Amino acid sequence: METYISILRGINVSGQKKIQMADLKALYEELKFKNIITYIQSGNVIFKAEKKLSCTELSKKIEKKIFDKYNFEVPVIIRTVAEMKKVITTNPFLRKKGIDTERLYVTFLAEAAMKADLEKIEKLEFNPEKFIIIGKEVYLHCPNGYGRTKLNNNFFENKLNVTATTRNWNTVNRLVEMGEGCELMI
16 A cells, blocks of 8 residues: 545635534545645645546545535645655755745645746746745745745646645644654554
8 A cells, every 4th residue: 555645725714615623534434545644724635545546537536525525625735755755855945045934835736847848837936935846846035924924735736737826834744754664553
């Protein structure tokens, strides 16, 4: 079995698309996933599943189950623990001086963006905010906080034509820690 980290977009925000974490865990159990752990109300779920399905196929399976149960759509982005570890070691902002890790974020893309879409935004500047796209992740440094940035999920979804969801750096690290713990569970 493989350990996965699923990141749901847009649940429990401003009273919209409410799903209690206990209910979300039960939904994953109905899908026959194992060792299910939820983390904070924004929809982070660590779980084990057979390796026979890709991350995209797992996402679609979870999205369908959520829609069937709640009658609303929730995008689900999935990474393996190994992929999430790579997100941490790859973050280019960690090599820069004067970066406050409390102001780091990662926007997870459901799939890699098309080269033409990437080229359109690579030259855009939003000083003092910075972003660097590597693969299916957008690394963000938002000195004034994520709540004030124009570099939000909607920006990247519209410019790159892919589904996206963002987590702060502390959450990314915590999800990896929890994923590593889940891997050890039988």
